[in-house]
Amino acid sequence: RSVVEKNGQELADLKKMQDLVVERLWTSFYRKPLNDTESGLVDDEFVILLDLKSYDLLELTSLQNLKYLMEYFAKFDKCYEKFAYGFMINVSAVAKQFVGMYRAFMPNYIERTDVFGTNPTVWIPQLLRKIPPDQLPLKYSGLTSLEP
DSSP states (O other): OHHHHHTSHHHHHHHHHHHHHHHHHHHOOSBOOOSGGGTTOOBOOEEEEEEOTTOOHHHHSOHHHHHHHHHHHHHGGGGGGGEEEEEEESOOTTHHHHHHHHHHHOHHHHHTEEEOOSOHHHHHHHHHHHSOGGGSBGGGTOSBOOOO
C-alpha cells in the first residue's frame, strides 16, 4: 500500500518487476521433451501460490492500492491458457475480502484456485498432493531453501 500511495520510483520498479513476471509466464516453458517419445510435448503450465499471511485491512482501504491491484490482475488475462491451478493459503477473515476481489477481477483463475484458511495442517497436505516437495520452499514443507 505504501509503495502505491507514494507513487515514486519504488512503484515504477514494482510495476516493471511484475510486468516481467507476467511476461515470463507468458513466454516461458518449463520442461523440454526428454526423448523422441515426447517430441512436440512441452509442459508450459504454471501454478500460483499466494500466501496472504501478512495481508491486512489497510490494503483494502486504499483506493489507489485497489486500482493498482485491478490493473495488475488484468495483465494476467493473457496467461490464463497456461494457468494449471492455484492455491491461496493463510486466508484470514480480512484476507477473504481480497479473495472476493480476486473472484471479481479474475473469475477464470478462481475456478482453478483452492482457498485455505490459516491452519497449515489443512493446506500443507493439499499442496503436497499437487506440487512436488522439491518445488516448494521449506516453510511450505518443501525440500528447497528457496524463498518465494
